[in-house]
Amino acid sequence: MSGGSSPRVVVLDYGSGNVHSAVKALEAAGANVELTGNRARAMEADGLLVPGVGAFSAVMEQLNKNRSAEIVDRRLAGGRKVLGICVGMQVMFERGVERGMDTEGLGEWPGAVTELDSPVLPHMGWNTVDAPENSVLFAGLRDERFYFVHSYAAQHWTLEATRPFPEPRVTWSEHGARFIAAVENGPLSATQFHPEKSGEAGIRLLRNWVGSLTTD
Amino acid sequence: MTVACRVIPCLDVAAGRVVKGINFQNLRDAGDPVELARRYYEQGADELTFLDVTATVDNRATTYDVVTRTAEQVFIPLTVGGGVRSVDDVARLLGSGADKVGVNSAAIARPPLLGEIADRFGAQVLVLSLDVKRGGSTHSGFIVTTHGGRTETTMDALDWAREAIERGAGELLVNSIDADGTKQGFDTELISLMREISSVPVIASGGAGKAADFPPAIAAGADAVLAASVFHSGLLTIADVKQELTHEGVLVR
Numbered sequence: 001m002s003g004g005s006s007p008r009v010v011v012l013d014y015g016s017g018n019v020h021s022a023v024k025a026l027e028a029a030g031a032n033v034e035l036t037g038n039r040a041r042a043m044e045a046d047g048l049l050v051p052g053v054g055a056f057s058a059v060m061e062q063l064n065k066n067r068s069a070e071i072v073d074r075r076l077a078g079g080r081k082v083l084g085i086c087v088g089m090q091v092m093f094e095r096g097v098e099r100g101m102d103t104e105g106l107g108e109w110p111g112a113v114t115e116l117d118s119p120v121l122p123h124m125g126w127n128t129v130d131a132p133e134n135s136v137l138f139a140g141l142r143d144e145r146f147y148f149v150h151s152y153a154a155q156h157w158t159l160e161a162t163r164p165f166p167e168p169r170v171t172w173s174e175h176g177a178r179f180i181a182a183v184e185n186g187p188l189s190a191t192q193f194h195p196e197k198s199g200e201a202g203i204r205l206l207r208n209w210v211g212s213l214t215t216d
Numbered sequence: 217m218t219v220a221c222r223v224i225p226c227l228d229v230a231a232g233r234v235v236k237g238i239n240f241q242n243l244r245d246a247g248d249p250v251e252l253a254r255r256y257y258e259q260g261a262d263e264l265t266f267l268d269v270t271a272t273v274d275n276r277a278t279t280y281d282v283v284t285r286t287a288e289q290v291f292i293p294l295t296v297g298g299g300v301r302s303v304d305d306v307a308r309l310l311g312s313g314a315d316k317v318g319v320n321s322a323a324i325a326r327p328p329l330l331g332e333i334a335d336r337f338g339a340q341v342l343v344l345s346l347d348v349k350r351g352g353s354t355h356s357g358f359i360v361t362t363h364g365g366r367t368e369t370t371m372d373a374l375d376w377a378r379e380a381i382e383r384g385a386g387e388l389l390v391n392s393i394d395a396d397g398t399k400q401g402f403d404t405e406l407i408s409l410m411r412e413i414s415s416v417p418v419i420a421s422g423g424a425g426k427a428a429d430f431p432p433a434i435a436a437g438a439d440a441v442l443a444a445s446v447f448h449s450g451l452l453t454i455a456d457v458k459q460e461l462t463h464e465g466v467l468v469r
Contacts, residue, residue: 018287018310018311018313018314018315020284020287020288020313021287021288021291021313021315024287024288024289024291025291028291053337053338053340053341054336054337054338054340054341055338058338119415120414120415120416120417120439121415121416122339122340122386122387122416122417123219124219124340124386124387124417124439125219125220125221125222125262125417125439125440126219126220126222126262126469127218127219127220128218145220145469147262147292147293148219149293149315149340150340151339151340174218175219194293196291197291197292197293197315198291198292199257199291199292200291202291203291
């Protein structure tokens with residue numbers, strides 16, 4: 001997509017799995033998308049998408065290699081928007097505990113990512129979510145299902161409103177236990193599910209995010 | 217909030233075309249895989265599976281191309297199986313746009329392959345594909361076969377599923393060789409035995425002939441149902457299957 005007026009989004013390329021779909025889905029959502037690990041490009045884009053699949057520790061290792069924490073920190077400090085997806089959401093928390101391995105995350109939000117308590121894992125498939133009324137991401141998306149594939153999740157939200165940001169908007173889902181399906185907290189948003197794999201509902205959610213990049 | 221039952225069309229691909237035979241023989245051309253994938257996406261398919269049934273080296277490149285073109289226009293998960301023999305094969309498929317890979321014969325030949333794939337990419341990308349047949353002298357009465365059911369092993373299907381999960385499989389694709397192509401319904405006994413021993417999602421495959429065949433597979437414990445020819449022939453749409461499932465009280469998207 002060329003469109004000079006489309007918001008520019010960088011999908012952070014740091015060696016994490018399948019990111020083609022994220023690029024194509026963002027394009028379908030109206031963004032001008034670039035897949036790159038280049039720091040300057042990632043800093044100056046209107047929006048930065050942090051993908052992530054696989055183990056928390058492996059994703060953190062690759063992010064650290066790329067000094068990506070700094071990119072995320074500096075963008076957020078400047079109020080520039082970031083969207084984390086799946087493990088790209090999980091690493092925004094302080095810690096991830098997987099198979100007894102405790103890994104430090106990017107620490108943008110307090111709390112740990114831990115294993116879901118369910119007889120069937122991974123939580124794989126289309127589930128509903130409980131989004132707050134004032135959610136921007138889920139605007140026009142009541143009663144839709146989104147595609148999840150994960151065994152670990154943040155299951156507690158402890159961060160309160162931090163001025164000048166509005167109250168964090170937390171969306172929940174459930175598989176065995178309640179867990180956090182999405183967060184909108186100032187410039188930082190994240191989804192545990194894969195909007196780029198959630199059909200037209202996912203494209204609509206991405207369009208909501210892309211639309212927010214240039215309007216506020 | 218409960219995860220919905222997934223309806224998955226399977227596209228058997230050979231040399232860049234979709235094929236589906238009865239009991240894996242007499243393959244017959246059924247269309248362009250990317251076009252079909254798109255049609256199923258628009259019909260409401262929850263996932264897509266490509267099975268590369270003639271996975272020769274020459275045809276491999278065609279498959280990667282089909283995967284890439286599909287992933288660019290179809291925003292649902294895409295699984296690719298057939299001829300996956302190494303961690304490098306998995307890397308190449310994921311790099312082409314696949315979300316999950318199905319592993320079958322290569323894992324039987326060398327079980328540690330499962331752990332190698334799960335360690336590098338996570339269990340969520342790894343689907344253990346089992347071609348299961350009744351008979352043999354194993355204790356469950358179900359044995360594992362290879363080469364699309366033509367070659368029998370001495371392995372008990374339930375023992376193999378258990379071992380594969382321990383080694384890192386994130387999902388089981390359970391295909392009944394006896395039921396496959398018969399259009400007489402899924403092997404619900406096999407599904408319920410797999411559900412009992414499995415801590416990962418179970419996909420039921422083989423035998424779908426009409427919409428009413430699907431709800432019993434879910435009732436037997438499947439998390440997802442997979443079918444090929446009933447969809448390719450136009451006999452059923454994804455919506456027909458979901459309507460029947462809803463009618464029987466099964467949650468669908």
